[in-house]
Amino acid sequence: MSTEPDLETEVDDRDLRALLARVPSCVVAVTARVDDRPVVMVVSSFVGISLAPALVGFCAQATSTTWPLIKRADSIGLSVLAEQHKNDVRTMAARTGDRLAGMETFAVADGTPFISGATAWLQTDLLSETLLGDHAFAVLSVRGLRVGAKGALVFHEGTFKGCARLVAHPAG
Template identity: 45%
Template sequence: MTTALGTDLRTALAAVPTPIAAVAAEVDGAPVGMIVGSFVGLSLDPGLVSFSLQKTSTTWPQLRAAERLGISILTSDHSHQVRQLAGPTEYRFAGVNYRTEGDAIVLDGATTGLVGRLVSEFSAGDHNVAIVEVEQAHHEPHPQPLVYHGRSIATLGR
């Protein structure tokens, strides 16, 4: 975005806290995952959530093929792993503890862990929006969820 509106919009949206979420699954026996933007709960009946991802992602085509996806809402305990999980694919899961539910991967210590299947995907500008139907939901209260706010990673709470 090089237009004045694009610059203004980027600045405006950076002021809106967004939970930091990881989406992951085992693909061909190896963990594959990524940090996604704009995680949103959509519906309780049926249970639907969505997230957005850049169209240039090379990880999403691999994850899209998984039978189930794990979605982890990260906490301050993960702050040292966020850049790793968004970095080079071969190092994303080095030293990262997680559990599997079928082929879905949920990171240990996530305040919220969801397992579901991709039910829809559509194009939205320079991103795609994925909609996942939740089949399992687990919540562990944590006083400091991670958010993206003000163009940086921050924590909420105490």
């Protein structure tokens, strides 16, 4: 029987960040039409919650200035980004400037914007929001869904990459 190391009793932010970097996470553009213009933010905490009813969720930084705008919209769009978007993610996540500059987008009948070429698109309604530490956890009900043919973009070890490019992290 092997002996595992003792767990630290105090959690160091750097250790937790290093751990989370090793776990690939899906990259999603969260969009809405606010004051007659498209608004976008990027999250890497997308999660499926329930199949019946169809519920998904994500975390937004509590200090975000974009999330308060998006959450007041009648409809929230989620575009699960594809590998082709890896050079655009930082622009979409920027604190200033036109986050959708150079991005192809489309809107559904009610005006909810989405990112073209994504892996999947979900039209959602905000069901609940809970402040948890330094993030808000949003639960959304899915009212429309389309799955595309492209592989998802993930954030892994500090970089954006396609699912096909994931490699096991060397032990050590």
